[in-house]
Amino acid sequence: MSSDRVVDxxxxxYADEIETVMNYQTNAIVLDGVRAEEIKESLxxxxxxxxxxxEQLGQRLKQLDARPPGSAExxxxxxxxxxxxxxxxxxxxxxxxxxxxxDAIATYRDLIDAAExxxxxVTEDLAVTILADEEAHRTEFRGFQTEYxxx
Numbered sequence: 395m396s397s398d399r400v401v402d403x404x405x406x407x408y409a410d411e412i413e414t415v416m417n418y419q420t421n422a423i424v425l426d427g428v429r430a431e432e433i434k435e436s437l438x439x440x441x442x443x444x445x446x447x448x449e450q451l452g453q454r455l456k457q458l459d460a461r462p463p464g465s466a467e468x469x470x471x472x473x474x475x476x477x478x479x480x481x482x483x484x485x486x487x488x489x490x491x492x493x494x495x496x497d498a499i500a501t502y503r504d505l506i507d508a509a510e511x512x513x514x515x516v517t518e519d520l521a522v523t524i525l526a527d528e529e530a531h532r533t534e535f536r537g538f539q540t541e542y543x544x545x
Contacts, residue, residue: 397512401460403505404451404517407524408462410471410501411448414494415441417475421490426481433484433538437491440531447524454520471497485542488535495532502528 422437452462475490502525509518 396458396514396517397508399508400505400512400514400517401455401458403501403508404455404458404460405463407498407501407505407521408448408451408455409468410494410498411444411451412468413470413472414444414475414498415448417472417477417490417494418444420477421475421487424477424481425484425487427484429542430482430484433487436534436538437487443527443531447527450520450524454517457516485539488538488542491535492532492539495528495535498528499525499532 418437418441422434422441425434448462455462472490472494474493475487478486480486502521505521506518506525509515509521
């Protein structure tokens with residue numbers, strides 16, 4: 395059996411992935427302008443990956459005789475990823491994505507450490523795999539950030 399810390403981090407990561415899906419979906423809908431199309435398409439693609447992460451995390455929680463949090467247990471934390479007032483402010487969305495990815499990366503690194511301490515190689519392996527995906531998203535959006543800041 396894994397530690398309480400591992401279960402808590404799995405639940406946090408699950409909720410974060412679900413919140414990310416909601417915010418990516420909303421931003422992919424509300425962004426306007428020719429320059430927004432590439433960002434919207436990237437967000438749409440990332441939604442599927444984030445949903446897969448949530449499914450994997452939820453399944454791991456179940457395997458550990460725990461459960462993922464429901465909406466009543468959910469606390470939104472991604473303030474910077476809220477849709478901008480100006481629907482053409484693509485840079486605000488890009489920077490919100492980067493904030494969310496940095497938070498996810500920190501959570502998965504903590505989960506890797508906690509799983510290692512708890513002698514839970516299955517959770518550790520899952521966290522390493524998802525961490526790689528989150529770091530790839532961060533790299534992609536850093537590129538977008540550079541492009542939009544230079545324009």
